[in-house]
Amino acid sequence: MGQPWPCLLQCERVSVLPIMGRLTNVNRDTQAWPCPGRIVPTFSRRGFLQRSSLGFGWLAFNGLFANQTIAASHHVAKAKSIVFCFMDGGPSHVDTFDYKPMLKKHEGQKIGESAVSKRSQSAPNRVWLGSPWEFKQRGHSGLWVSDLFPKLGKVADELCVVRSMVGELPLHGQSNLLLHTGRSLGQAPSFGSWVSYGLGTVNHNLPGYVVLNNDWVPNGGLENFGSSYLPASHQATMMRAKGVPVDNIAPKDTAAIQRRKLALLAEQDAAFATVASDAKAIEGAIANYETAFRMQTEVPELADIRREPEAIRNLYGLDSKDEHQRYYATQALRARRMVEAGVRFIEITCPSFDGNNSPWDQHGMLKVNHEKNARVTEQSVAALIIDLKQRGLLDQTIVLWAGEMGRTPHTPAVSANCGRDHHVNGFTLCMAGGGFKGGMAYGETDEFGNAAVVNPLTVHDIHATLLHQLGIDHTKLTFRHGGRDQRLTDVHGEVIRALLV
């Protein structure tokens, strides 16, 4: 036993540089926590990577060289982490941030052929539906936010709202995958995996990409959080709100028994390493036990929010009577702790409370269930922004609030229980912190909120802009797979500078 920790510190230091971050990152898959000094002298770097048990030596080798150009064209990062508050199911844009008085005025009137779109569940005989919530201008900026989000409304001056998002297909699975992987077909790494791959983690006892979830599998499947062809170490670690936070994190043995087992293994495995053809792979596996042993205490400590001051806990909504809100608040507060601990990409999923296929998917009961979703989530999101700000972390942390789609401004028939259907022809998402301009709205939909007409953006543009703030050029963060240099944004995406400070 006894991997020398100074070696680890060395890695931490170098990983601040993008290129070295990638190098240590690549190595980390073979060697748990390598000391570069130990690897390089034995072989050429190319040789090492090609023979590595990683199984993608040649590709990683290519990646390294590509990386050198990255290093040259990379820029100073504005932000270090992203917290992605994923509003699974598609919150309605026209009931949240995209104020459309015309809908009320024309409520019940047929939308007509001209309003029908392939990117929307639409038909000419559907009718416009006004928002059940009042809109007000908030903060100094006067950003429009509806009464559905009273708490988010209070941080309006921090929000950078994009109201002109355009998706591909108005279907959950495809849109979730598009939002998460940049491909509606999926079969590609998640955004968080790319960030982890590109930047590595600054805390070696924690993964670079964490999804705060509650064993919820969103449409599109766990692939939304997967690393696909990127090395598996970049896939999300799932942390649940209820029960043991991370699978297998709670020791099954008493500390004494576990230590005794590890001591036995250390002796036995050291001998095996000497007869293995690749001692380093075995040593890496051995070193993993050291880290795992520490994670057993560090991860639960990180997840343990009981010791947070009561005022902070209440700010997030942990005093709520609603268990789903408490779950969400728990996760949001954990997200802040993870930002502090150096986790790069944190995603919080929405709790599903009524067996719905996806939480925000209100084809009916718009009023009741959008309000419930808002109650469960918005206080915590606002609290996260406030809390990060008061700690001086908001500047270097991006809070992304986004669903995979918006909802139709129209409905088959107006009634008390009616809802809105799938709509990707113009919808809204927003960012806060991390160098995004607060209190602004970008892009416009038409007067009914039915189609993006001014400055339409795609998910690729958002991905490109977010990566840009992390100091990554989206055209240069690549991984060779399937015969080409793949990237998160495929062949699309532009950095939208108008959103940035």
Place this chain on the structure above:
Amino acid sequence: MVRRAAVFAMVTTAVAVATPSRLVLAETPEKIAYFESKVRPLLLAQCIECHGEKQQKGGLRLDSRAAWLKGGELGPAIVPGKPDESLLIKAVRYQDKDLKMPPKKALLPKEVEILVEWVRQGAVDPRKDSVGAVASPINAEWEAAFQKRLDWWSLKPLKPIEAPKPFEGPWGLEPIDRFIMAGFDAAKLRPAPQTEPEVLLRRLSFVLTGLPPTPAMRERFLLNLQRAESKSYEGLVDELLASPHFGERFARHWMDVVRYTDTYGYEWDNPAKGSHEYRDYLIRAFNGDLPYDHFVREQLAGDLLAKPRINTEFGINESLIGPMFYHMGEHRHGSSLVFNGVHQDMVNNKIEAFSRAFLATTVACSRCHDHKLEAVSQRDYYALGAVFMTPRWTSRVVDAPGKNDAAIQRLITLRTEIRQEMAKVWRLVAKNPDAWPASNLLKLLPPKAPAIEDIRYPLVRLMSEKGDIAAAWNTLIKEWRSTRAERQKHNQVFTLLADFSRPTMPVEWVTEGDGIRFGHVEDGTPLIALEGDTAFARLLPRGYHTHALSSKLPGALRMPPDHTVPGKRVSLKLAGGQFGGYLEMHENAFQGEEVSFLTNVQPQWRTFADKGRSNGITRITYDFATSSLNPNFPPRTGLAAGLPNNDFGFDKRSWISITGIVSHDGAATPLDTLDAFESLYEGAAPKTVEESHQRIHSWFTQAVFRWCDGKSRLGDQQVLDWLLTNKLLPNTAAPESGLAKLLAEYRRIEQGIAFPRTVNSMDERETAKAAYTLNIRGNVDAAGEMVQPDFLRMFASRNEVAKSTGSGRLELANSLVQADHPLTARVYVNRIWHWVMGSGLVATPDDFGRLGERPTHPELLDYLAGEFVREGWSTKKLIRRLVLTQTFRQAGTVTDDGRTRDPGNRFRHHYPTRRLEAEAIRDSMLAVSGRLDSQLYGRPIFPPRVAEDPAKRLFAGPLDGRGRRSVYLQMSIMEPPKFLVGFNLPDLRLPTGRRDETNVPAQALMLLNDPFVIAMARHWGQQLMKSSHATPEDRVRAMFVAAFARSPSDTELNRWSSAARDLASPGHADLMKDETAWANLGHAFFNAKEFLYYR
């Protein structure tokens, strides 16, 4: 810019589009002047530099009318007369984010207006055609690139290779070793020494079966080794090759290659029908050493083979399971008819999997453009798409033909005998003049007259008639006659496609399953009740009833594409139940959701109108099927009312009836022509109430007699079924009667019929070849030409795919298995080498192209491929040869020379230490702990889950998977087994020839704390309590043998025995009986690197 080859076809389309605007095309001197003064200078100044003679960006020239009519990659640049539809105008207006011209600076508004006006006026352009000059360089460019790219090592035909000359010593015998040795000589390297027997044993066992060697096997091997050194290893090889676990191991390898899953993913993760049958097929194929050429033919065209491979032991048509290969991978729900892109994305996924699995070539890249590096054009991609889209992607019965014939014939005989017995009873009833007293009939009548086709209609009218019976009778007849005449006239507009007076289906309609094969009945055939006191469930109308003999029998009727059936509509008279229904399929909609389940017992007309085509949909077809033959059954949760979420559609009774098929243009459906009443109205009118009752009585009587004599008339069935349903005819079998015995026998035989085995496969019978729409730049909204089925042009001289009248899949498969095919054998032999040796001779098993690795030993690869073909494409012979080589038997020792000169072991100077694959880790724990259940085959087993999600059918299974090997765990795309994912189970959506092997702390956490690992350690502890070891040392020795296949050294013995003492329960007196101590020790074994790796 890579140019496209498919220029000419696009010219045709473009011109066709332009023709309607010919009216405004008139060239007047004014228009020519306008062009010359305003338009030409503008084009010259702003456009021609990039879109003229020197450059043709985007394939577009703007220097002649023909050139812009042809357009570039996005299609015609100008639609004369229609500025708003012209791409040129869109581009200069900067309307589209992706199409802004000129790219750097927009034209001035007045310049835009000049172009708009010009186009509006008909875009008169007097310049001479330049298209001819354009077209040839573009083609020549691709042609040159194509020819150049053919010059690539993996595309050269296989040629006989002579092995290096034999020499003295163990490395000089087997040609494979001699090739390797030649490499050593060239690189000045030496092989590692031969590895120790126990290490070799463990290596061989994992390579061939994915399981650790059993202690008994080890003992046998060591004993043989003592006795006769030379043959003992060969004996071991043969023993392991013969093990049924060999098939499980290699099937799993192949499952990686074809991205095997049990579900279809996306939102609903629907079950993939018959996936486990395909998995079991693979296991049998590898265990039975199915020659690879046949294996290829079966997976690509198993449904088309003239002589399918029938497995008599299992009663299965193996060949028909093969094409489930195509159904692997993720399937989007819905269809392109609603949202464009669904089928195109699915086909892309299929092309990718096919080309990687069999050709190690990346064809999917060419969806959007000609390949940037390989000799694959965009047209090739779409031609292959046409091959795959031609057949119907649907369920097939894979039971061996005739499997149930004996039972079915027996049921038919019994049904006849039952009918005869019942006829005796009914005849007696009919002879009784008071069989149906008026008082009984009156009870059945509704207060108001029912519909005219209702059997009760004349009864109500006559039996409640108080006045002039004869007049009433005559009115009835008149009404009947006129209605009948009207209806006959009404029915004349329908084209009868089948009335089922004979057992035939309309031409080009395809049927499947014994339910249809034996489902045709004459009017009045009894449907035998399968339970209860009654003998007949009902009397069937003539037509097809899949449940006519047993509702276990599967049946499907598949309609040709709707627009090819005459008439605008086609109507079928249908009944069905138990999730029998119909499915509307748009361009093979891979997870179509247009499924309807029938719940009516009496057949009713249902109309299927021709649908409009949009979004590249060329064919819409319908399948009418029992649940077992519905390729999308069960559908997503919630779509089949009454079906529990955890019902995966196995072993279900289901039925449909088809009693009429007509085609027509109007909306109405055929009407009942009231035949049932014909015999009632024969003869003179009755004069009294009694007489009219007699007439009714006789109507019934005559129908019964005719039925008993087997001479039923049209309409009798309706009368008799009414009598039966209303209990006016006896329907029970007296105990001990002949009828009762026959009935019991019928039910016994029916009970013995097995539920059908059905899988999603291909059906190409009566299917015309389909062209597939080329998408310009891969954009699903930009339809290009229709491309006919064909194989990649690089193999043009090798195949006759294009000549096929169908998809050409069989021709394609046959061409792949030609003995000198450049890729098939090379790719497969390399895969085997990779699986056996740890890395391929080509390190990228899925890519033999320019982005892949070059072979380390090209001659050896070709030699092996040649030998493989020569030895009958036998996988087992190849593997046997490989594991018998000295190369395989080397130790893992790496010399300093090897480390410095060849760190990647390209020259094979040692056998690499390999981590067990995810499945092998789990399976080893099962095996070593004694929990392994060696049973083969079966339906997928749910992995353990913390949380279930019934709506997505994510259910939790037992922690230990009932002790079954990992290959049998359910591979759900949405949430694959977590334990396996932790150890690099590949992404289930991607074809994977070479797995990643990451090494991360999460794995240590799993091995330390995962409940499965803990449970297996406990199980091992329990098993050890039953053993008779005298001392802790004895027990440690046994555990070493079980876990590592070797004895411990003295140091190790001390180390582990003392650990056992430390790990004991506090206060436990007898260590040997302290289960916890041994479970703890077992747990440590599971965490040992020697357990997780083999060398």
